[in-house]
Amino acid sequence: MSRAALLLCQVLVAVVALALWQVFTTVPLFGRILLPPFFFSNPIDVFDQIVKWFSTGVIWKHLAITLWESILAFVIGSSLGVLVGFWFARQPRVAAVFDPYVKMTNALPRVVLAPIFALWFGLGIWSKVALGVTLVFFIVFFNVYQGVKEVSSTVLDNGRMLGMSERQLMRHVYWPSALSWMFSSLHTSVGFAVVGAVVGEYLGAAAGLGYLIQQAEGVFDVAGVFAGMFVLSAFVILIDMAVTLVERRLLVWRPTVRAL
Amino acid sequence: MDTARPTAVALDDATVAFRLANARVYTAVEKARLAVAHGEFVAIVGPTGCGKSTLLNVAAGLLKPAAGAVRIFDQPLTGLNRDAGYLFQADALFPWKTAIDNVAIGLEIKGTPRAKALEQAQAWLTSVGLGAFANRYPHMLSGGQRKRVGLAQVLIRDPKILLMDEPFGPLDAQTRQVMGNLLLELWTADRKAVLFVTHDLEEAIALADRVVIMSAGPSSRIIGDWRVELPRPRDIFEVRLDKQFHELHREIWGVLKEEVMKGYAQSSQAAGAE
Numbered sequence: 001m002s003r004a005a006l007l008l009c010q011v012l013v014a015v016v017a018l019a020l021w022q023v024f025t026t027v028p029l030f031g032r033i034l035l036p037p038f039f040f041s042n043p044i045d046v047f048d049q050i051v052k053w054f055s056t057g058v059i060w061k062h063l064a065i066t067l068w069e070s071i072l073a074f075v076i077g078s079s080l081g082v083l084v085g086f087w088f089a090r091q092p093r094v095a096a097v098f099d100p101y102v103k104m105t106n107a108l109p110r111v112v113l114a115p116i117f118a119l120w121f122g123l124g125i126w127s128k129v130a131l132g133v134t135l136v137f138f139i140v141f142f143n144v145y146q147g148v149k150e151v152s153s154t155v156l157d158n159g160r161m162l163g164m165s166e167r168q169l170m171r172h173v174y175w176p177s178a179l180s181w182m183f184s185s186l187h188t189s190v191g192f193a194v195v196g197a198v199v200g201e202y203l204g205a206a207a208g209l210g211y212l213i214q215q216a217e218g219v220f221d222v223a224g225v226f227a228g229m230f231v232l233s234a235f236v237i238l239i240d241m242a243v244t245l246v247e248r249r250l251l252v253w254r255p256t257v258r259a260l
Numbered sequence: 261m262d263t264a265r266p267t268a269v270a271l272d273d274a275t276v277a278f279r280l281a282n283a284r285v286y287t288a289v290e291k292a293r294l295a296v297a298h299g300e301f302v303a304i305v306g307p308t309g310c311g312k313s314t315l316l317n318v319a320a321g322l323l324k325p326a327a328g329a330v331r332i333f334d335q336p337l338t339g340l341n342r343d344a345g346y347l348f349q350a351d352a353l354f355p356w357k358t359a360i361d362n363v364a365i366g367l368e369i370k371g372t373p374r375a376k377a378l379e380q381a382q383a384w385l386t387s388v389g390l391g392a393f394a395n396r397y398p399h400m401l402s403g404g405q406r407k408r409v410g411l412a413q414v415l416i417r418d419p420k421i422l423l424m425d426e427p428f429g430p431l432d433a434q435t436r437q438v439m440g441n442l443l444l445e446l447w448t449a450d451r452k453a454v455l456f457v458t459h460d461l462e463e464a465i466a467l468a469d470r471v472v473i474m475s476a477g478p479s480s481r482i483i484g485d486w487r488v489e490l491p492r493p494r495d496i497f498e499v500r501l502d503k504q505f506h507e508l509h510r511e512i513w514g515v516l517k518e519e520v521m522k523g524y525a526q527s528s529q530a531a532g533a534e
Contacts, residue, residue, distance in 0.1 A: 152352075154348050154351070154352045155352055155353075155354060155355075157322055157346070157348070157352070158346070158348060158353075158354075160322070160340060161320060161322075161340065161344070161345065161346040162369065162414075162417065163342065163366070163369055163417070164369050165369075172354065172357075172365065172369075173354065176354070176356040177356075180356065252397065253355055253357070253397040254355075254399070
């Protein structure tokens with residue numbers, strides 16, 4: 001299929017879906033409306049709501065807050081994940097001691113931590129950042145741990161025979177290997193940073209996209225809920241595109257990424 | 261042997277053993293005695309699984325012999341062999357570094373300023389025929405090109421001893437011959453002591469001053485040592501047509517063939533027992 005034809009089909013799916021939604025919620029079929037507007041709103045109202053948010057400018061504040069929380073969660077979670085992953089991989093004894101606790105913590109559904117974080121860090125951004133950190137940390141941690149553990153023994157021996165000291169092996173072999181594993185999970189970890197922020201906002205906040213959706217839901221404003229969801233999707237897609245750009249830049253040496 | 265030349269690598273009855281999972285001990289190489297003079301090119305040939313690479317790892321200091329000793333320029337070897345450059349059988353380039361960075365790293369870790377290291381790395385890449393590929397990552401190079409980068413990576417440090425573990429093993433026949441000639445050309449410039457492991461007898465005779473044969477494992481031993489008197493400089497394509505080459509090949513093959521059969525029988529038995 002050519003690029004243009006593909007794009008046309010993709011747009012067609014959206015048009016058909018929106019048209020069906022509009023018809024089912026506004027035009028009576030067989031004597032009744034199939035999707036009650038109270039529960040399903042309709043595309044035009046949702047679109048109006050989105051336009052209103054952007055034209056009045058209220059949305060920017062919420063977007064900025066969610067973005068800021070996601071970035072902080074990603075940066076803090078990744079840094080901790082890289083450090084601890086590196087440490088555990090180089091110190092198998094430490095890793096063995098902490099292993100059951102790491103597994104236990106990771107097994108915990110992170111949503112249940114939200115109330116305790118709200119108590120500890122208040123209703124501001126930091127309780128959301130903390131929630132995002134607990135999600136991002138484990139992904140990065142496991143990847144870096146694996147990355148350091150699975151450095152090819154031939155490459156390591158080569159480094160040693162070329163005269164590298166332990167510190168130089170760290171810098172030229174372990175570190176790039178660990179980072180490459182971390183970057184390969186970049187999409188997942190950035191996605192989870194956003195999830196942490198939005199879920200945290202939904203459960204108790206004064207601003208952010210999650211808060212916006214939760215407020216709309218509270219007053220049975222279904223158009224507002226859908227509008228919030230669409231803005232959120234667009235937001236995540238934009239972030240994902242930015243991640244792809246960064247990834248191409250950082251992983252040029254990888255056979256799987258076509259950068260040139 | 262030329263007694264005036266110092267001995268670069270000496271294995272004195274080196275025995276290498278591994279502890280297996282079931283607490284038994286597997287003896288890979290038994291009482292290997294071998295001396296490589298400075299500037300001498302020695303090839304080790306033996307059937308698959310006879311411990312050729314093990315012997316090389318011992319000379320490199322990556323493995324410690326269970327008994328016997330290793331001497332490098334008459335000094336007992338403790339730790340890694342700092343005088344040796346090692347060209348591995350498997351891909352050993354740093355995949356996250358470009359070709360030129362892969363070559364320059366050997367100098368950079370010694371403290372050579374980066375600009376100077378890069379300049380020399382570029383010169384080395386040119387001498388292995390990859391001057392135009394400096395900014396490629398290893399995955400963008402062919403198998404033969406990666407071996408060339410590996411050769412430059414090792415040689416830029418100017419090691420006194422070169423250890424090579426079936427370096428051209430994975431390459432196709434034509435590329436192997438081209439690489440063999442390149443190796444001889446570089447080696448002729450400043451004769452280093454070379455210990456070259458291969459399973460290809462023809463390659464061994466074409467390249468080396470001496471061909472050493474190992475018996476089939478386990479507990480393999482060095483069972484033969486032939487001097488190759490073919491004149492240098494040699495061309496690997498042409499040396500194979502030489503009458504002397506054929507006679508030597510027939511003579512060594514007579515010994516090697518038996519070991520290859522033994523090694524083959526053992527490995528198929530082991531596979532059947534599993």
